[in-house]
Amino acid sequence: MPVLNIKKFSFTYPGVEHPSLKNINLPIKRHAITALIGPSGCGKSTLLRSMNRIHDLYPGNKYEGKIEFTDQDKSVSDILEIKKENEFIELRQKIGMIFQKPTPFPMSIFENVAYGLKIAGVKNKTELADRVEVALKGSALWKEVHDRLDKSAMGLSGGQQQRLCIARAVAVKPEILLFDEPTSALDPISTGAIEELIVELKKDVSIAIVTHNMQQASRISDFTAFMYLGDLIEFDKTENIFLNPKEKKTEDYITGRFG
Amino acid sequence: MEKIFQKLALSSASLVFVLLVGIFITLYSAAKPAIDEFGFDFITNPDWNKEVPIEISSSTAVTPSTNMSDKASSEVKDASIEDEDDMMLDDEDDDMMLDDEDDDVTTKTIYGGLVPIVGTLLTTLIALVFALPIAMGIAVFLAEIAPKNISNVVGIAIELLAAIPSIIFGMWGLYYFAPIIADMFGGYQVSLLTAGLVLGVMILPFMAAITRDSMNTTPAVLKESAYALGATKFEVIKDIIFPYSKVGIIGSIILALGRALGETMAVAFLIGSIFVLPQKITDPTISIPVAMANNFGEASGLGESALFYLALILFIISFAVISIAKFYFLKKAK
Numbered sequence: 001m002p003v004l005n006i007k008k009f010s011f012t013y014p015g016v017e018h019p020s021l022k023n024i025n026l027p028i029k030r031h032a033i034t035a036l037i038g039p040s041g042c043g044k045s046t047l048l049r050s051m052n053r054i055h056d057l058y059p060g061n062k063y064e065g066k067i068e069f070t071d072q073d074k075s076v077s078d079i080l081e082i083k084k085e086n087e088f089i090e091l092r093q094k095i096g097m098i099f100q101k102p103t104p105f106p107m108s109i110f111e112n113v114a115y116g117l118k119i120a121g122v123k124n125k126t127e128l129a130d131r132v133e134v135a136l137k138g139s140a141l142w143k144e145v146h147d148r149l150d151k152s153a154m155g156l157s158g159g160q161q162q163r164l165c166i167a168r169a170v171a172v173k174p175e176i177l178l179f180d181e182p183t184s185a186l187d188p189i190s191t192g193a194i195e196e197l198i199v200e201l202k203k204d205v206s207i208a209i210v211t212h213n214m215q216q217a218s219r220i221s222d223f224t225a226f227m228y229l230g231d232l233i234e235f236d237k238t239e240n241i242f243l244n245p246k247e248k249k250t251e252d253y254i255t256g257r258f259g
Numbered sequence: 260m261e262k263i264f265q266k267l268a269l270s271s272a273s274l275v276f277v278l279l280v281g282i283f284i285t286l287y288s289a290a291k292p293a294i295d296e297f298g299f300d301f302i303t304n305p306d307w308n309k310e311v312p313i314e315i316s317s318s319t320a321v322t323p324s325t326n327m328s329d330k331a332s333s334e335v336k337d338a339s340i341e342d343e344d345d346m347m348l349d350d351e352d353d354d355m356m357l358d359d360e361d362d363d364v365t366t367k368t369i370y371g372g373l374v375p376i377v378g379t380l381l382t383t384l385i386a387l388v389f390a391l392p393i394a395m396g397i398a399v400f401l402a403e404i405a406p407k408n409i410s411n412v413v414g415i416a417i418e419l420l421a422a423i424p425s426i427i428f429g430m431w432g433l434y435y436f437a438p439i440i441a442d443m444f445g446g447y448q449v450s451l452l453t454a455g456l457v458l459g460v461m462i463l464p465f466m467a468a469i470t471r472d473s474m475n476t477t478p479a480v481l482k483e484s485a486y487a488l489g490a491t492k493f494e495v496i497k498d499i500i501f502p503y504s505k506v507g508i509i510g511s512i513i514l515a516l517g518r519a520l521g522e523t524m525a526v527a528f529l530i531g532s533i534f535v536l537p538q539k540i541t542d543p544t545i546s547i548p549v550a551m552a553n554n555f556g557e558a559s560g561l562g563e564s565a566l567f568y569l570a571l572i573l574f575i576i577s578f579a580v581i582s583i584a585k586f587y588f589l590k591k592a593k
Contacts, residue, residue: 099480103480168488
């Protein structure tokens with residue numbers, strides 16, 4: 001049973017006639033990394049941003065189809081049915097998101113990681129401190145920042161900031177993490193650290209990652225979906241997509257003939 | 260070519276300092292006679308344009324000074340406790356008579372700046388306390404809550420409000436706002452409170468517009484990351500947008516302070532323009548710019564110099580307030 005099951009999903013931006021995503025069927029498997037690849041404008045980020053309904057911060061989007069979310073207690077709900085604010089909050093606590101650019105909040109390192117916990121209602125100071133420490137250790141950042149937790153997060157390097165954002169998302173113990181090109185603003189060394197971290201996180205969460213970098217997809221993902229102009233062209237195990245693609249378009253893209 | 264351009268830019272920039280220093284020197288030299296005469300007591304003395312006896316002999320120098328402070332306090336009481344007026348006045352008269360009999364005495368006019376200084380600071384404070392929360396509310400509404408088309412319309416209305424000349428605020432305040440205030444809070448129609456509130460209305464659009472603009476600079480992705488953690492709109496505004504736009508908000512407060520401290524016309528309509536220290540917030544008083552505007556016409560000699568002294572003090576207050584805000588808060592914000 002996939003943790004997310006996207007069925008006949010179409011998405012239309014406001015003021016646009018044609019849907020940006022057409023009839024997508026895609027499972028996001030539990031405790032696995034699913035990579036979404038494809039040329040710019042293929043709709044992979046749009047699809048990712050539908051999974052936690054972050055699109056709904058801006059009015060006028062149209063959804064069709066279903067995105068079924070299977071909770072740990074096996075209860076199934078359709079993400080697209082959500083209408084109330086408290087349901088959105090619950091959804092986003094279960095499905096975290098990491099963005100292209102690191103987005104540290106204008107507060108201290110500790111406060112950044114504790115933020116999700118605090119707004120979720122965790123008040124106990126020792127519990128907060130424990131969970132911040134666990135999250136920072138889990139994001140391989142603890143050694144670098146443990147002696148300056150009260151300093152502003154803005155002082156960290158780009159790679160550290162991105163790991164901080166991952167720690168912040170992990171701290172609330174989500175079931176799914178959505179990565180939207182998390183390394184495209186980082187240098188190769190920081191990228192390596194983030195990739196290792198993502199693979200490590202697979203134990204605890206299910207992961208969907210949008211990436212422009214095909215090597216990255218082949219290095220870290222278990223499943224890969226290739227998208228093109230709003231269509232899902234092919235979805236399979238990563239090794240099959242890269243070694244033995246069934247579709248001509250997939251082959252052309254991964255061999256660099258277009259993109 | 261490059262050199263000429265650099266020189267031009269440099270001289271334009273240095274013009275600012277030349278102006279600043281020039282204004283300071285002009286004010287200081289014009290205020291010099293008053294400064295020499297009254298010294299720093301000017302700031303704490305509530306009497307303006309007051310005839311006081313002057314001693315020729317130095318032997319009884321103690322007496323007039325106690326008299327002066329007596330009168331200062333009786334003057335204050337005059338304003339609030341009208342019943343005691345006669346008694347106090349009698350007191351004064353007695354003192355003067357005594358002085359006249361004691362020594363060879365003539366009178367001189369003294370000027371003290373306490374009343375306008377207090378009036379200026381209090382009207383500005385009232386304006387700020389009134390305008391700050393409302394301006395923040397407007398800015399949050401425009402930047403985060405209202406749909407785009409409503410936000411645009413209200414935004415334009417706010418900018419138009421900022422463009423209304425101050426004399427119109429003064430007239431509107433006097434004829435429509437002042438009676439309402441007097442009904443609600445009692446006391447006089449022209450008062451500290453009325454002047455402060457209308458001043459607040461005047462600085463409101465500046466603060467709202469600048470705060471909205473700086474809130475709009477919060478990167479969308481930063482807000483999205485907070486929402487993606489399960490934050491509510493209120494939490495995003497409180498924890499992300501406000502801290503992020505802190506510098507802009509402080510800048511808007513500084514600008515508003517500058518305008519409120521120096522505002523003349525609207526305040527002149529509404530503050531009552533009397534040199535009496537206010538006892539309550541609903542009492543009439545005067546502010547520095549209003550004192551200058553009202554009295555320059557007939558002022559001469561020491562009186563004129565005292566007005567320049569007031570101008571210098573206003574200059575220093577504005578300068579101090581803005582530098583403190585700028586260096587202290589902006590440093591803290593970073």
